[in-house]
Amino acid sequence: MGRDARNHFCFCNRLCNGGELFERISEQHTFSERDAANIIKQVLSAINYCHQRNIVHRDLKPENLLLDKDSVNPKVTIIDFGTSGVIDPQKKMSQKFGTPYYIAPEVLKKNYDQKCDLWSCGVILFILLCGYPPFNGINDKNII
Numbered sequence: 001m002g003r004d005a006r007n008h009f010c011f012c013n014r015l016c017n018g019g020e021l022f023e024r025i026s027e028q029h030t031f032s033e034r035d036a037a038n039i040i041k042q043v044l045s046a047i048n049y050c051h052q053r054n055i056v057h058r059d060l061k062p063e064n065l066l067l068d069k070d071s072v073n074p075k076v077t078i079i080d081f082g083t084s085g086v087i088d089p090q091k092k093m094s095q096k097f098g099t100p101y102y103i104a105p106e107v108l109k110k111n112y113d114q115k116c117d118l119w120s121c122g123v124i125l126f127i128l129l130c131g132y133p134p135f136n137g138i139n140d141k142n143i144i
Helices: 021-028 033-052 116-130
Strands: 065-067 076-078
Touching: 021 065, 021 116, 033 076, 033 116
Parallel strands: none
Antiparallel strands: 065 076
């Protein structure tokens, strides 16, 4: 059997010693528009890369965004692809994945595509700018 790249996985590790974006939000509470734009631009670029390859993340949240140590313009790395999936562009997905604050309404209706990741990005951006989530509740059911 020959070495076929489609049958192999390559893992690249990167040191992200700046911690999770969630921790940075907890420390700073809000971000300037420039800093929020820098972070979201990187996340959208990475998600676009995934979507062009028919991969959907389905659990984007600040806990899954790691930063490097640079405090001025930190580089963002997306982690935890455990709930990710391969998209069939001709079909909608129906599995319910995600975290209550960040889950798209279409996911809750079990009829969605890769755009569910964009909803999550919008919620993250809201939190970066405002310091709190756009939806609130005393438990997951209330948030959803």
